Amino acid sequence: xxxxxxxxxxxxxxxxxxxIAFAVLVWNVWSAxxxxxxxxxxxxxxxxxxxxxxxxxxxxxxxxxSGEGP
Amino acid sequence: xxxxxxxxxxxxxxxxxxxxxxxxPWFAVPAAILIVGGIYGGLVRAPADYQQGxxxxxxxxxxxxxxxxxxxxxxxxxxxxxxLIWRIKLAHALAAATAPIGASFALVCLxxxxxxxxxxxxTWWEWDARLTSQLILFFLYLGYMALRSAFxxxxxxxxxxxxxxxxxxxxxxxxxxxxxxxxxLHQGSTVLRKGGPAMPPSMLxxxxxxxxxxxxxxxxxxxxxxxxxxxVRERNAAWLRELGPR
Numbered sequence: 001x002x003x004x005x006x007x008x009x010x011x012x013x014x015x016x017x018x019x020i021a022f023a024v025l026v027w028n029v030w031s032a033x034x035x036x037x038x039x040x041x042x043x044x045x046x047x048x049x050x051x052x053x054x055x056x057x058x059x060x061x062x063x064x065x066s067g068e069g070p
Numbered sequence: 071x072x073x074x075x076x077x078x079x080x081x082x083x084x085x086x087x088x089x090x091x092x093x094x095p096w097f098a099v100p101a102a103i104l105i106v107g108g109i110y111g112g113l114v115r116a117p118a119d120y121q122q123g124x125x126x127x128x129x130x131x132x133x134x135x136x137x138x139x140x141x142x143x144x145x146x147x148x149x150x151x152x153x154l155i156w157r158i159k160l161a162h163a164l165a166a167a168t169a170p171i172g173a174s175f176a177l178v179c180l181x182x183x184x185x186x187x188x189x190x191x192x193t194w195w196e197w198d199a200r201l202t203s204q205l206i207l208f209f210l211y212l213g214y215m216a217l218r219s220a221f222x223x224x225x226x227x228x229x230x231x232x233x234x235x236x237x238x239x240x241x242x243x244x245x246x247x248x249x250x251x252x253x254x255l256h257q258g259s260t261v262l263r264k265g266g267p268a269m270p271p272s273m274l275x276x277x278x279x280x281x282x283x284x285x286x287x288x289x290x291x292x293x294x295x296x297x298x299x300x301x302v303r304e305r306n307a308a309w310l311r312e313l314g315p316r
Binding site for chain 1: 105109113114118123124125127128131132135170171174175177178181182185186188189287291294295297298299301302304305310311
């Protein structure tokens with residue numbers, strides 16, 4: 001096992017190479033899933049908002065009142 | 071005719087969204103098996119190189135990363151050209167989705183190459199044709215992504231970045247042939263060369279597994295990313311209302 005980890009004296013070049021490759025691989029999977037999840041969440045929220053706006057009857061809208069402060 | 075109909079159907083965003091969702095596990099599972107198997111074969115089963123010793127084992131991450139960085143750029147430029155010529159939004163989405171994947175693997179290629187170069191060539195970096203053209207490829211990816219993010223309007227971002235992607239593709243053959251056209255520290259092709267691969271099967275098979283695994287991984291990642299891009303682009307599409315749990 002020690003021989004394997006030692007990599008014939010090249011451990012400090014071999015293992016960081018694999019470490020970088022592994023980190024980038026994990027980042028790729030994570031960032032792709034996050035991109036899709038966020039886009040999906042936004043799309044679903046937009047759909048829900050559109051539906052609630054469409055369902056809201058116009059009569060429910062409060063009339064504008066003058067003379068009221070912010 | 072049937073092919074064209076199929077292609078036309080696939081280029082419709084809702085159809086692509088569903089198909090890509092189903093394809094992801096078919097790419098991801100073999101990719102994981104091939105990468106794990108290839109890395110195991112390369113690190114454990116393959117014998118040490120007679121000249122480079124165990125340092126040659128870096129090839130099992132370096133070469134697939136280099137291959138992906140070139141393949142991604144070619145895919146990105148081809149997709150950008152299709153998007154520009156035929157105004158297919160999905161093609162622009164594929165180009166945009168491919169850029170960060172390609173950039174990340176170009177970076178892995180440069181970093182692992184540097185780690186390999188130090189013990190073999192005695193230097194971390196040399197302004198040699200292969201290394202410099204690969205660095206330019208990385209900057210082209212960064213430029214493409216920066217240009218896209220400079221526009222608020224997606225259509226303008228698609229068009230402007232497509233031109234950059236197409237112009238930059240000239241760098242791809244330069245990278246590949248640089249080791250033959252100029253004196254380079256970098257070795258020539260190991261797998262695709264006259265007279266067959268310069269490796270015994272015990273070294274070559276794990277390398278081919280890693281190359282195949284990384285390619286399938288790209289396919290899985292591209293499917294996920296393009297699905298995300300489609301959702302961003304199809305802001306008012308009615309089919310979004312039928313979004314299932316996936």
